Amino acid sequence: MTTTEVPAAMRAAVDAAKERVAALHAELPRWELVVWTAGNVSERVPGTDGHPDLFVIKPSGVSYDELDAEAMVVCDLDGNLVEGTRNPSSDTAAHAYVYRHMDHVNGVVHTHSTYAAAWAARGEEIPCVLTMMADEFGGPVPVGPFAIIGDDSIGRGIVETLTGHRSPAVLMQNHGPFTIGKDAKAAVKAAVLLEEVARAVHVSRQLGEPLPIPQDAIDSLYARYQNVYGQR
Numbered sequence: 001m002t003t004t005e006v007p008a009a010m011r012a013a014v015d016a017a018k019e020r021v022a023a024l025h026a027e028l029p030r031w032e033l034v035v036w037t038a039g040n041v042s043e044r045v046p047g048t049d050g051h052p053d054l055f056v057i058k059p060s061g062v063s064y065d066e067l068d069a070e071a072m073v074v075c076d077l078d079g080n081l082v083e084g085t086r087n088p089s090s091d092t093a094a095h096a097y098v099y100r101h102m103d104h105v106n107g108v109v110h111t112h113s114t115y116a117a118a119w120a121a122r123g124e125e126i127p128c129v130l131t132m133m134a135d136e137f138g139g140p141v142p143v144g145p146f147a148i149i150g151d152d153s154i155g156r157g158i159v160e161t162l163t164g165h166r167s168p169a170v171l172m173q174n175h176g177p178f179t180i181g182k183d184a185k186a187a188v189k190a191a192v193l194l195e196e197v198a199r200a201v202h203v204s205r206q207l208g209e210p211l212p213i214p215q216d217a218i219d220s221l222y223a224r225y226q227n228v229y230g231q232r
Contacts, residue, residue: 004083006082009049010054014056014074017045017184018056018074020183020184021041021043021056021057021069021184022069024041024188027188028041028109031192032113033111033112033113033195034064034112037064040095040109041058041184042058042092042108042109042184043056043106044099044106044107045074052077055096055099056074057075057092057095058088059073059084059088060087060088061087073086075088076096077099077100079095094110094152094154094178096155098180105182106181106183107180107183107184108178109178109188110178111177111191111195113191113194113195114199116194116198117175119141120143120175120176123143125171126197126198127201127212128140129211130201130213131213133213135222135224136190136225137166137167137168137194138222139218141170142167143173144172145172146172146173146174146175147175154172154175157172158172158178168180168181168187177195
């Protein structure tokens, strides 16, 4: 089913991305972010020697138990299949649109994690009422427009919602969360933390109205976490 070939100059980078993306897919069921064959991870492979960027993504409707590096498919930034024996994910057009329009994004993740999807079903942003949210998301997690799978409508909604926004996550209305990152691992991390805060804020609201964090404190927490926290 291969339609074109991966350029020789990009072969090693594509193969390494396949290994990373296959391994990261295992994190989705591990953190209970997906069921059955739902969800997907992709990673951009920057072009070299004049060749355009490509990206690696999960094939459509394939069990997570089968997702090794060989199972991954490679597409161009128009969503066309470049390498692989299976159809790309049904969300490929959305991922491709994000990569075409957000140069700083090198990883995209989609899940149907329960609590984040529940907020998406209500079309309600998750308010920034936890320091973890300020750290990772820099404020509330926004809601994107309702869009149907099949073309780049979802991708357009992701880009329109997250452009100029600190959050690496968006809740696509009536659908579920998408996250972006500097690489696929960062996007998976955002998806894991998104579900954690979606659950915690939901539980908090069962007990009463959660307390907002002042904007200056959100700004300070975000700056510290993004620039100081961890190993550099």
